[in-house]
Amino acid sequence: MENVGVKEVILAVVTLDGKQPASGVPVFYAKDEEERNKIALHLAKILSGMVHDLENGSYIIVRH
Amino acid sequence: MDYMAVVSVGLVMGTLGRLYLLRVDYRQYPSYPQGYIVHLALGFIAAFLGAVAVPALVAKEYTAVTFLALAAQQFREIRDMERESLKNIEETELVPRGAAYIEDIAKAFESRNYLAMLTALVASTVVEFSKKPVLGVFTGAVVILLLSLFTRRKRIRDIATVRPAEIHFQGSILCIEDIQVMNVGHPVSRKIFMEKGLAVMIEPKDDNARATLANIGQRQAIAHDVAALLGVKRDVNEVDFMPLVRIDLETGKVGLVIVPMEKDMESLIKAVRMVPVLESSRRKPLKSKAGRKASD
Incomplete structure (x- = not known):
């Protein structure tokens, strides 16, 4: 599959939702949007992943 | 007409043909003299094989012609060589070429060696039978232009x-x-x-x-x-x-x-x-x- 980008792995979840359980994937809890964006940016840089918005308060960091 | 003139006209025209098609273009490849040398050297060998074919036939050296078949085998290696090297650098590309593009480039390089061979063959044949080196050069140039037009791809x-x-x-x-x-x-x-x-x-x-x-x-x-x-x-x-x-x-x-x-x-x-x-x-x-x- 060297031409197609379907090797996605969710590396981490960054969320505003305190009730989001941590299961399997590391979850980072942020207290507000600004902190969430900052954590997501750092994680994306560190993990060479991309930030995706689930539009429910959670960001996921995905490696493509 | 000695064979030297026949073979050398074919050789020169074949190599020139290879050189003409070896331009840095949209592919940005090859980009260094090393790359040129590799392909020019192979083009030279291809041209040589093409150029000696007809004089060998005329001299009734039939075994010499079988080398053409051998050469075709050898030039298939060029495709593998290009494919290998492009695949190896694929990981270092920010935006990869993709397997299809690599295959396409590799094929183009292979076919251009046959083009050099064919040009040399035609040019040396013309000199052999017309006894006029100038005519051979002219025909060779026409063949190069025609073939490069013919092999031009769509965009x-x-x-x-x-x-x-x-x-x-x-x-x-x-x-x-x-x-x-x-x-x-x-x-x-x-x-x-x-x-x-x-x-x-x-x-x-x-x-x-x-x-x-x-x-x-x-x-x-x-x-x-x-x-x-x-x-x-x-x-x-x-x-x-x-x-x-x-x-x-x-x-x-x-x-x-x-x-x-x-x-x-x-x-x-x-x-x-x-x-x-x-x-x-x-x-x-x-x-x-x-x-x-x-x-x-």
């Missing part, structure tokens, strides 16, 4: 129209007009896309073109070429701005979005229009009965 501009397109976001989803491309989560990345990103819409001219553009290898080739010519704001840890080429399944339109180093719509369109249509991606459903029927 995107021949099968599709390219026009500027607008980038917008539906929530966090990046869209080129009505094509949803991908989810961009980070607000900063979204801002950069809106400010610095460029998008074009590639509209196929017919059903053949639509099938060709749908090919993933073809789309990757477009992304690679555009990134190579315009630069791309991307690094190993900055993956958001990968140039993406996505298809609109309803109409077969293909949208390209890129965050280039140089934000210049005109040169982007020019770059897309010049991307070659890959042999392995080229589809012609309209040539078949079923394809014509389906297109009604």
Whole structure:
């Protein structure tokens, strides 16, 4: 599959939702949007992943 | 007429033919003298084999001709060589070429050696029988030009129209007009896309073109070429701005979005229009009965 980008792995979840359980994937809890964006940016840089918005308060960091 | 003149005219014309086709073009490859030397040397050998074939026949040295068959075997190696080396550097490309494009380049290099051989063969044959070296040179030049015209490939501009397109976001989803491309989560990345990103819409001219553009290898080739010519704001840890080429399944339109180093719509369109249509991606459903029927 060297031409197609379907090797996605969710590396981490960054969320505003305190009730989001941590299961399997590391979850980072942020207290507000600004902190969430900052954590997501750092994680994306560190993990060479991309930030995706689930539009429910959670960001996921995905490696493509 | 001694054989020296016959062989040398063929040899020179064959090698010149190889040299003529060894230009740095849209592929940006080969780019260093080492690369040229490799291909010139192989072109020289090919030309030599082509040039001695007819004099050998005339001298009734039939075994010499069998070397031509051997040579064809050898030149197949060129394709493997190119494929290997391009595949090896693929990992170091910010925007990979993709297997289809590599195969296409490798094939082109192989065929150009046969071209050198053929040119040498024709040129030396003409000298052998006409006894006029000048005529051989002239014929060789004509063969080179004819063959390079004949082997010229189609480009995107021949099968599709390219026009500027607008980038917008539906929530966090990046869209080129009505094509949803991908989810961009980070607000900063979204801002950069809106400010610095460029998008074009590639509209196929017919059903053949639509099938060709749908090919993933073809789309990757477009992304690679555009990134190579315009630069791309991307690094190993900055993956958001990968140039993406996505298809609109309803109409077969293909949208390209890129965050280039140089934000210049005109040169982007020019770059897309010049991307070659890959042999392995080229589809012609309209040539078949079923394809014509389906297109009604």
